[in-house]
Amino acid sequence: MAKIISIHSFRGGTGKSNTTANLSVLLASKGKRVGVVDTDIQSPGIHVIFGKSSGDFQHSLNDYLWAKCPVEQTAYDVTQSAIGTADPDDQQIKLFLIPSSLNTGEIARILREGYDVAKLNDGFQQLINKLNLDYLLIDTHPGVNEETLLSIAISDHFLLVLRPDKQDFQGTSVTIELARRLEVENISVMLNKVPESMDLELLKEQVESGYEAEVVGMLPLCSEMAELASSGLFVNRYPQHRLSQTLARIADRLV
């Protein structure tokens, strides 16, 4: 049975997209069929981390939402570029990317007209069935809006990303509480951009006791990630780095 994992943060720029992209690679590498959906229709971007540009895609999630094409046509196989070691014939390691349109007209239309949230949900289910996925990872728009709440509501695992920051901390607590009311079974927290000088144990304790949820990992604030500037997949570039190893442990927890 496929698992839906939503990755969310209350504020922008916490590292959701990089986390989602890298986790998708780690999960697929375990011999899984994984789909990554960019539901951040207002400010899409995860495709960049996979080394893709909008010219590489004929269709986007938007086309499906406007009923211009079936949803499976918006999925792009990125297995070879993201997992170089994967055998192209191996059907058990697959990574698909479902991008959102970068076209400003498209973005404006979504903002103006909104879209059918139920259709988005159908799209997720069809992707799982048509692509025979083991995992569907959803990279969300920050904050709380209808489509984010939908992604939260239907997820088997809800992963919240936050920085050790007072505003992130307060805002994230609202999302966690909403996820509880939506009866999401697994809710966990990942801290990102943690400065080296911080006492990790103390930080973990504060977050876990405040949220009554588990901190599954704490990623360091590091120059390698900042310098990579979303131009590639961190776990491929720096597989031995502490950040990659922490992400690998998080991926283990998600399977």
Add this chain to the structure above:
Amino acid sequence: MNTKLIIELLDDSLGHSVQTWEIDSAHSVQIGRSPDSDVSIRNPYVSRCHACIVPKETGWVLNGISSQGVIHEDQIIQSIDLYNDIVIRLSRRGPLLRISIGSEQGESKTDDLIAMSTIAHEDFAVPLLFLDKDERDQEVAEIEKADYFSSLKGIAQQLRAEKNNKR
């Protein structure tokens, strides 16, 4: 008389100390949000000048200054004689403080605390992540009231039921 006071800021949910001030003084001690307080606590619920501790002939007395109040055992107090390890809260939703009065027998404990305070006085690396649960619950209630929230809840329940059937 003994002039040593140890004031600890406690973690609200865990009760351990997150910052310590060791004060050796025969004069009064100011507690507040103002940076020039003797015990300066950067917390939105602490008033600039919240309370002060003044020496008496034997021991110390804590006087509330702020209209936000000082709370001891769920009562707002104006003034209280300090005893060893007394715990007070600065305003209803503010932080907890524990105050130890150095005593002859307690020297070893005091020494430990002094060692800790030296560490704690260096810039505090972990921010005090403060969660306002009332504010959170208010926001959650707002969102929960919206129509789409209950319909979402319905969709989610239905989908989970379908999934469980397939298993």
